[in-house]
Amino acid sequence: MKNFxxxxxxxxxxxxxxxxxxxxxxxxxxxxxxxxxxxxxKTINQQSKDLQINNLKIGTIIFAPDNYILKNLSFEVSSxxxxxNITTKTALIHNILAPTFEISINELTIKNSQMSFENIxxxxxxxxxxxxxxxxxxxxxxxxxxxxxxxxxxxxxxxxPESIDLSPVYVRSNNKYKGTMQGSIKIQTPPHTxxxxxxxxxxxxxxxxxxxxxxxxxxxxxxxSFLPFQKQLNDKKFIRLEKFHxxxxxxxxxxxxxxxxxxxxxxxxKLNPTITINLR
Numbered sequence: 001m002k003n004f005x006x007x008x009x010x011x012x013x014x015x016x017x018x019x020x021x022x023x024x025x026x027x028x029x030x031x032x033x034x035x036x037x038x039x040x041x042k043t044i045n046q047q048s049k050d051l052q053i054n055n056l057k058i059g060t061i062i063f064a065p066d067n068y069i070l071k072n073l074s075f076e077v078s079s080x081x082x083x084x085n086i087t088t089k090t091a092l093i094h095n096i097l098a099p100t101f102e103i104s105i106n107e108l109t110i111k112n113s114q115m116s117f118e119n120i121x122x123x124x125x126x127x128x129x130x131x132x133x134x135x136x137x138x139x140x141x142x143x144x145x146x147x148x149x150x151x152x153x154x155x156x157x158x159x160x161p162e163s164i165d166l167s168p169v170y171v172r173s174n175n176k177y178k179g180t181m182q183g184s185i186k187i188q189t190p191p192h193t194x195x196x197x198x199x200x201x202x203x204x205x206x207x208x209x210x211x212x213x214x215x216x217x218x219x220x221x222x223x224x225s226f227l228p229f230q231k232q233l234n235d236k237k238f239i240r241l242e243k244f245h246x247x248x249x250x251x252x253x254x255x256x257x258x259x260x261x262x263x264x265x266x267x268x269x270k271l272n273p274t275i276t277i278n279l280r
Contacts, residue, residue: 037056037057037058037075041053041054041056041075050079050080051077051078051079052077052078052079053075053076053077054075054076054078055074055075055076056074056075057072057073057074057075058070058071058072058073059071059072059073060072066094066095067092067093067094067095068092068093069090069091069092069093070088070090070091070093071089071090072087072089073087073088073091074086074087074088082112083112084110084111084112084113085110085111085112086108086109086110086111087108087109087111088105088106088107088108088109089106089107090105090106090107091103091104091105091106092104092105092106099125100123100124100125101123101124101125102121102122102123103120103121103122103124104119104120104121104122105117105119105120105121105122106118106119107119108120113150114149114150114151115148115149115150116148116149117145117147117148117149118145118146118147118148119145119146119147120143120144120145120146121143121144121145121146122140122142122143122144123140123141123142124139124140124141124142125139125141140159141160141161142158142159142160143157143158143159143160144157144158144159145157145158145159152171152172152173152174153169153170153171153172154169154170155167155168155169155170155185156168161189162188162189162190163186163187163188163189164185164186164187164189165184165185165186165187166184166185166186167184167185167186168182168183168184169181169182169183169184169185169201170182171201173206176208176209176211176212177203177206177207177208177209177212177244178206178207178208178238179203179205179206179207179241179244180203180206181201181202181203181206181244181246182201182202182203183199183200183201183202184199184200185197185198185199185200186198186199194250194252194253195250195253196249196250197248197249197250197256198247198248198249199246199247199248199249200245200246200247200248201245201246202244202245202246203241203243203244203245204242204243205240205241205242205243206240206241206244207238207239207240207241208238208239208241208244208262208264209237209238210232210233210234210236210237210238210239213233213239213262213264213267213271214233216260216262216271216273216275217229217271217273218273229267229269232266232267233267239264239266239267240264240265240266241262241263241264242263242264242265243261243262243263244260244261244262245260245261245262246258246259246260246261247259253279254278254279254280255276255277255278255279256276256277256279257274257275257276257277258274258275258276258277259272259274260272260273260274260275
């Protein structure tokens with residue numbers, strides 16, 4: 001999710017920055033909703049080998065001395081055989097002639113992936129003389145997302161080069177666990193070391209697949225203390241929980257550690273196992 005989200009936002013930013021360059025160079029060309037999409041599409045596709053932009057359309061471009069507004073922007077992104085249709089209602093670019101810029105995007109939707117963003121605010125630095133290629137002209141410093149929705153997850157995102165903070169997070173699950181969980185996810189990316197993750201998700205009530213409870217209990221068949229639970233776990237597909245609390249963190253780049261606490265009055269059971277997840 002992290003890489004995909006970052007890639008989509010960066011390429012959306014590149015499209016907007018190309019518009020900025022066109023405005024600086026020529027007002028007449030930059031305000032043409034027919035010429036601009038062709039120039040942008042050709043420039044990006046020439047510089048990107050693994051990603052292609054097609055069918056770029058701009059409804060309206062409104063120009064002002066220090067900023068401009070794009071309305072009804074849409075384009076298609078193709079990468080590794082997958083296609084994503086992206087639309088946004090409005091995009092406002094501030095400080096277009098300054099070395100630092102601000103971009104506000106309203107109602108951005110990636111239709112094929114069930115992803116939507118209510119409001120996105122980006123801050124960054126722009127230096128057209130830094131490199132000869134367009135790819136190195138811009139650097140994103142912070143991203144703030146109000147209401148990011150993906151499938152059954154709703155969260156608010158703050159991104160900077162040092163960390164990604166998703167808080168609060170709301171997850172609606174309907175698979176191995178049926179219920180709503182909320183909490184926070186934070187990823188710190190300090191220089192010269194591995195990213196550090198800490199995620200906390202809590203649910204006050206829900207239903208868990210009995211096979212998952214068996215797994216969390218360990219070797220239930222050879223543990224006499226779990227014999228009283230076997231009949232109920234065999235008879236029912238889902239078991240009611242009054243508490244489900246998960247904390248996930250990593251101490252290295254090779255594994256995650258999940259601390260789980262769950263209570264079930266139906267089983268008269270309390271569990272607090274710790275599970276190690278190997279990433280390699």
